Amino acid sequence: MLLFGKPVSVLIDTGAETxxxxxxxxxKLHAESDADVDRPTVGLSAVGQTGVSVVGEITAKFSHPSLPKKVFPHRLTVTEDSGYEAVLGQDFLKLxxxxxxxxxxxxxxxxxxxxxxEVWYEDxxxxxxxSAFTRTKVPKRARALVRVQVEGTEGEETVILRRNYPRRxxxxxxxxxxxxxxAGVATVEVMNIATNLIRLGPNSLLTFAEPFSRVSSVAAVTTNAPASAYTQQPPIPKKEDSPVPAPPSQKLLPVDLSHLSCELREKYEGVLQEYSDLWSHSRFDIGELRVDGKxxxxxxxTGDSPPIRWNQDRIPYHQREHVKKEL
Known part of the structure; x- marks a missing residue:
């Protein structure tokens, strides 16, 4: 694809969050474009908590070689010594x-x-x-280990599984x-978030896997992470030497506070920043209580008491729009 009008080989990494x-x-591209490089608002860490040097952030302009004038912008983090020209991660694939x-x-x-x-695999x-190796039962609302068979592997190999929710x-x-x-068999962790037992049959497709050597698995972390987790470098100066605003002290959750006054908005943002480690950022980020490391x-x-069933309280039709706005 074209980046700022220049052909660039881009790696699609489903294991990278950013x-x-x-x-x-x-x-190379910045000298011939009007793009500005801003200060970084996030740090990066790779597998094993190895630090990735962050230089800044830039709004890149991608286009197709057949129509170079039609561009679509996307925010990229500028890194150093990552080993790749450019990487498109989950934030791009989920646009x-x-x-x-x-x-x-x-x-x-x-x-x-x-x-x-066009997408191709270098290897x-x-x-x-x-897919499931044998018939397996996954209890309701529980984590379980499941034996699976991975096609296309020989001997011993390390692979990375893609996150998936099987339609079946x-x-x-x-x-x-x-x-x-x-020998083509492995043990994986699954989660049953439903209220009923799930039965997996042999050869039931669960997800897909890729060789681990293909995935860089770079994960975005917030700027208040420990200094050992990542390294931030001074930003690249802008062309016009204009002052660059300081980055936020914490990456806030996407909460709309536009309806509040400036005073209340600052208080809410302060609470979100102070307790940012308590919010769930994904479907699997459910946390775990540990005592003495266990x-x-x-x-x-509950004895033999039957479960209590309560029918859903339906919302009157004339109030549905109001409820949607509140949610």
């Missing part, structure tokens, strides 16, 4: 405006109404099917995870 570009590539669709089975990437971008290996099994969630495959479990004895 998209980034190498500082050398930025310098809704413009709509981005990555068809990994068909080796193409669709962005809005642009022509399809020639396509995503591998991961509503309520079953497979988190992102790295697993060791031996998971703490509580049992609520």
């Amino acid at each position: 998209s980034f570009i190498d500082v050398n590539t930025t310098f 809704l405006d413009p709509v981005v669709q990555y068809h990994y089975r068909e080796d193409r990437l669709d962005v809005a109404d642009l022509s399809s971008f 020639g290996r396509k995503p591998m099917r991961v 099994f509503p309520g079953l969630a497979i988190p992102d995870q790295v697993i060791d495959v031996k 998971p703490f479990e509580v049992t609520i004895p």
